[in-house]
Amino acid sequence: MIQLQEKLTTNSWIKADWENYVAAIDSPEHEKHQGYYYSGYMRIEDLPTGADHSRYHLLMANAINLFCTIGGIAINGFDNCSYRKTGIRECQPDLSYYCGERARLAPVGTSVINLDEQVTPDLVIEISNTTINDDLGAKRLLYEEMGVSEYWIVDVQNTLIYAFEMIDRGSKRIDTSLVLPELSIATITAVLNLSKEQDQSQIGKWLMSQFQG
Structure with a gap:
């Protein structure tokens, strides 16, 4: 030991x-x-303690919350929450969400979500600064078997988002979210690029114009 x-x-x-x-x-x-x-x-x-990881983490959470608020989509999200299926697997994604009708199933009053008793989240997101190969590899397999509906990887160094739909212990790339209907991955990716030149209030105004339009 x-x-x-x-x-x-x-x-x-x-x-x-x-x-x-x-x-x-x-x-x-x-x-x-x-x-x-x-x-x-x-x-x-x-x-992670780096500024880029932290900024992208916050931008992703803000963009998703704004999209759901404007679109009237029910959502309950978690930051660095632990999901545990005893003896089999555990993960602590940077962000995770219960969406739509399943938002009401989001657990409360627990430090670790027990997947022997609770349902899996719909969407998990990893903010990847130095862990991109692992996030695309082993963690992707973990989330496939966990049974989440969607998995996003934010590639900090290359300013990219890899979005996957999880189906039958497999996954495929998507350009538009299914659990957050009509949310374009390209729009969220644009947020990352805008953050290099604009502050977060400016980005919020731009997002509102996109989501309301």
């Missing part, structure tokens, strides 16, 4: 049983880390 602990902050997938993973991610030493468990491997990630 000591040898395993020395490797936990390498941001790599490490072969481990469920008990070791839970002991690690629930320990005070790793309270500021994100945890993932999939197919007998665990990954303990440092919480």
